[in-house]
Amino acid sequence: MEKERVAVAMSGGVDSAVAAVLLIDEGYEVFGITMVLFSDLSHLNNARRVCDILNIPHYVVDYTSIFKEKVIDPFCSEYLAGRTPNPCVACNKFIKMGVLLDKALDEGATYLATGHYTKAEYDPKGERYLLYKGKDRTKDQSYLLWSLSQGQLSYLKTPLGNMIKSEVLKIAKEKSLIELESESQEICFIPDDDYRIFLAEKFDEFIMPGDIVDKKGKVLGRHKGLPFYTIGQRKGLGISNEKPLYVVGLIKDNNIVVVGEEDDLLKLELTASNLNFIPFDFLDKEIKVEAQIRYNMSPSLAKISPIDDDKVIVKFNKRQRAIAPGQSIVFYDGEKVLGGGIIDFAS
Numbered sequence: 360m361e362k363e364r365v366a367v368a369m370s371g372g373v374d375s376a377v378a379a380v381l382l383i384d385e386g387y388e389v390f391g392i393t394m395v396l397f398s399d400l401s402h403l404n405n406a407r408r409v410c411d412i413l414n415i416p417h418y419v420v421d422y423t424s425i426f427k428e429k430v431i432d433p434f435c436s437e438y439l440a441g442r443t444p445n446p447c448v449a450c451n452k453f454i455k456m457g458v459l460l461d462k463a464l465d466e467g468a469t470y471l472a473t474g475h476y477t478k479a480e481y482d483p484k485g486e487r488y489l490l491y492k493g494k495d496r497t498k499d500q501s502y503l504l505w506s507l508s509q510g511q512l513s514y515l516k517t518p519l520g521n522m523i524k525s526e527v528l529k530i531a532k533e534k535s536l537i538e539l540e541s542e543s544q545e546i547c548f549i550p551d552d553d554y555r556i557f558l559a560e561k562f563d564e565f566i567m568p569g570d571i572v573d574k575k576g577k578v579l580g581r582h583k584g585l586p587f588y589t590i591g592q593r594k595g596l597g598i599s600n601e602k603p604l605y606v607v608g609l610i611k612d613n614n615i616v617v618v619g620e621e622d623d624l625l626k627l628e629l630t631a632s633n634l635n636f637i638p639f640d641f642l643d644k645e646i647k648v649e650a651q652i653r654y655n656m657s658p659s660l661a662k663i664s665p666i667d668d669d670k671v672i673v674k675f676n677k678r679q680r681a682i683a684p685g686q687s688i689v690f691y692d693g694e695k696v697l698g699g700g701i702i703d704f705a706s
Contacts, residue, residue: 362388365516366463367472368455369393369409369417371402373531374474374519376409380534381518382472383413390416390466394459396426397548412535420462422454429453431548438558438586439565441609442685445654446546447503456511463514470516477501478520479512482638488512490637490696495523502654505689505699506635558586569614571598574607574623582616585609591624591681605681625678626705631688632670636698641668648690648697650675652682658691671700679705 367379369391382389393406403419410417430449437444455473463471476493477500488509493499507515519527530536545552559566566584573579580598582588587595592606596618605624608617629652636642642665649658650673660676673688682705689699 362386363469364388364390364467365470365472366466366468367391368459368474369406370474371405371409372474373536374476374527376413376474376534376536377527377530378472378474378516378518379409379413379415380530380536382516383415389413390418390468392418392420392459392463392466394426394454395419395421395423396454397423397431399548409536418462418466420459422458425458426450426454426548429457434546435558435562437685438554439562440685441585441611443589443683444685445503445687446548447654448506448687451504452506452511456507456515460511460514469514471514472516472518474519475500475504475517476519476522476524477504477517479504479515479517481513485638487638488515491520491694492691492696493517493520495519498524501696502651502687502689502699505637505687505696507637508635509637512637555587559584562586567614569616571596571616571618573604574617574619579604579618585611585614585616588616590683624681626682627675627678629673629679629682629688629705630666630670630703631673631700632703634669634671634698634700637696638698641665642671646697648692651689651691652679652702653686658689663690670703 365382365387367375367389369375379389379391391406391410393403407417430446433449434444434446460471476495476498478491480489482489490501490504492501549557566586568584569582570578571580571582588606588609590606593603596604602620604618606616607619607623645662645664647662650661651658659679662674663671665671682702684702684704686702687699688702690697
């Protein structure tokens with residue numbers, strides 16, 4: 360009987376390497392694909408070495424152009440507009456489970472596997488592909504995959520979903536892959552994780568200083584440009600006050616940074632659009648969920664209600680701190696990912 364072929368998105372790190380090991384052990388015919396997305400090619404040698412050690416084929420694909428179009432350019436546009444994007448969500452949808460999946464299928468793969476700590480499974484009862492939190496809560500990456508379609512989920516394999524990091528490292532050590540382990544950057548295309556320098560170098564002529572004002576419009580100081588500030592920021596404002604002040608709003612039309620006190624950061628409601636739901640196509644009634652407004656934080660109890668086919672209002676049981684427009688909000692039912700959207704504004 361011919362083995363099923365599985366492509367592994369080989370990043371050069373330990374997680375994707377161990378994902379390949381597990382799939383080989385399961386009896387699949389495995390090959391690795393490594394993406395070139397920008398000028399840094401340091402991951403290629405590690406990815407090649409993994410494939411050599413595992414004795415599997417290795418392909419390299421250059422997606423610098425589409426990565427710029429689908430991930431980098433929207434990331435920059437959002438920051439210039441005073442919003443806070445999450446480029447990993449766009450990358451997973453358009454790059455990994457987009458053009459990379461297409462390449463894997465062209466090479467005869469039945470599935471594309473990644474090193475994500477999450478679980479993608481088929482539910483025969485509901486006849487839907489579902490997404491769940493990973494077993495390792497400290498590494499769970501389900502938040503970053505909420506935008507995947509049923510078609511994309513049908514091809515996704517996540518071998519690390521039922522593992523914790525220590526188990527992955529143990530396998531890596533046994534296979535002489537342990538030296539691959541390193542701390543990944545928060546945003547892969549941003550040197551030293553400093554997006555402010557990245558934006559300043561590319562868009563200096565578009566980044567204009569302006570006023571920092573309080574909620575009543577009183578000018579308290581000057582800012583260096585909207586992209587250098589995020590909701591909830593306290594440091595680097597260059598203003599003094601009896602009580603600590605935080606960024607509570609970014610108004611692009613007037614090029615204004617609005618500051619307030621801690622309590623001004625706490626909001627009960629938000630609206631979100633660009634929706635995607637996983638167990639069902641559309642939300643047609645109010646439901647109770649756990650809603651997560653930021654990566655690496657705990658979800659909070661909330662109710663979501665449809666405004667139209669692509670917009671919902673989210674009402675939290677308790678006020679949430681520093682809700683940032685442009686970020687993803689992801690809805691959960693326990694372990695199950697219900698879907699998500701992009702935050703428009705909070706009130």
